[in-house]
Amino acid sequence: MLNFILIANPETRRVQLFQQALERCGVPPARSISYADLLACRCDLAQFDSPDTIFRFDAPERSFEVDRGFIAAGAELEPDGRHQRISASAAVQLPADLGRIWYQRQWYLGWRQCLKTWTANLQGRILNHPDDIIIMFDKVRCQQILATAGIPVPPMLFDDRNSTITSYDRLCTLMDDRKIDRVFIKLAHGSSASGVVAYERRNGYERAITTVERVAEGGELRFYNSRLIRQYRATDAIADIVNFLASESIQVETWLPKARLAGREFDVRVVVIGGKARQAVIRVGNSPMTNLHLGNDRREIADLPPGLSPVVWEEMLATCERAAACFPNTFYCGIDLLIAPNLREHYILELNAFGDLLQGITWQGEDTYTTQVRMLLTEYLK
Template sequence: MPTPLTLLATAGSKRVRLMQAARAQLRLPPAHVLEWRHWLAQPARLEEALRQPCLFKIEPPGDDPAAHLSLLQAGCRLQDRPLPDAPAHGELLAMDAWFAGFSSAMQALATQLAALPAIRVFNAPVEILRMTDKLACQRHLAAHGVPIPDLLGPVESYGHLQSLLHQHDLDRVYLKPRYGSSASGVVAYRRNKTGRQQATTSANLSRTDGETRLFNVKRMARYETPADIAALVDALAAQQLYAEAWLNKPRCCDSHYDLRVVTLAGQPAHRVARIGQHMMTNLHLDNRRGEASGLLNAADLAALEATATQAARAFPKSHVTGYDLVVRQGQAHVLEANAFGDLLPGLLWQGADTYAAQLTHV
């Protein structure tokens, strides 16, 4: 008798469709879907959905705007902040408050699951939470001996950024929202000795009636005036921002690339090069896939596999995790861990996509 699967997810999302397709391919019954919005409104629905022993996988709530708004407003209540209206499409709004709501929800979920010992959880809520806090995650990886870019720490404002650059004698850094995802709000910042500055980002800066708003878009923007860069950094810092040292990515023809590796049960499996001409190589930003084995020599491949395995050991309660790495000259550094890093349609490893593989390796 195959073990049933329950998903905490958004019905009809791409992730659910891919999982259901993998279940059908393996001749397994469809997964039951408990909607994020329904669980947030009525937590008792979880016990109803998990009455029988089963596998349980948590998918991200961001596919459902109603669930995102619920978590955002819950975080604002926890922080005693005014409740915002629903963010406009792509708007980067109060990411720190959203995380506070998400953290509270995941802690409640962990408590519920602790009372259901017969349920086998793909990725534990506590580890999903740690990976969602990007700064805490990088510190966690470093504490486990995983190579990462040097961290400069939190950035409180544009002026504070300049102080950090002076303190560390750096002219190039990556600025990353602490609770962002999919490169949203990430800034590649450079300056030279003449004082010229440049900030490249997928965050579009909008100023209306004296109000500064940020929108995540697919087209990369480049800001070069101090006023624009200061407004951009200050708006991101208000939602919690951190800086890390610039790490050069290896080149491929006229582009550069990094790598996404999916680990299953602690072992590296699917891997793909993300190739693009901009600093951010995330595939949803119209960058292209490349065959990792065609770009890496033996030393680089060994470094990739060893580092991905080492990173997975830092999250022993996570069955399927994605890692973004820069690999060059026989060394690998982890840029980011992603608890939801398996959304790579059509990418095969030993003949199976990421969803079929995680079901057969569970």
């Protein structure tokens, strides 16, 4: 019998849903290992290792203790980087400040290093493999891999020699030179729409629509991830936000129009499991950011516009499967699919290594977790 080891923050809904899927399939509960215990060296994954073991890493979310641990783990890495940095000892003393965006690049470096260290000599199967998780947590690298493979992605905006954009002034210069008036700016290592800016500039007018809250107090600038979408029109405020994000590394891409449902733009989150597109949900936006936790509406796939032919929809799902295939050691991932207003062209916006949390959305009567467990059992019993 397969043994499952689930590495996650135990307070998250994901743990409960995965354990329920195991029970539904007649499999004993997974042994749950917390990121906090791994970071504190209170356990070692090697002690649970065997050929019949499946290790599942889930999103390291909703724990500031864990965030501090990853920031501390990244303190001595990439010493020549432009990002904010803090010592390991200072990182573990950081006060909780709900929603604050800080040390994002250092967090990523620590997360990357920990994943590699924890899994270096494991013999069991890892879902998803850290090598793929690490790339999907770097939006710039991920989109470059997709583009190289011929996957349609929004045109990316780079500085000279394909380097990332490092400042607001440089962004404006490049947009003007290339006659681009709308872009999306994303933290390279952000998730859940953290650090996302829909920015437009034309004829002396500029506007940033964003999840970022800029707070200026006592001579200090702080930036927070917020569920309230804000608009900034003042150049100094926009420049502060872009400069801050750029210092942590950003992905900049052309802001493409989306198809509409009932007058509002939408995109689709598609979950690919075992190489096949399975569960999917339409995300209808109240702003350019369609993430469901921001208060946007969800629709079933049956609600896709009638002008979208079944043949074209199958082509779009095939594109999602080709995108997932760029990461051969990934068993499941969430893919954000943009459908153009003509209902034919489509683009992959990004891949999410932990993008399988689609509560209430089923495929052939199964949620994403049940589909994963059933498919793994089928493979094992062959």
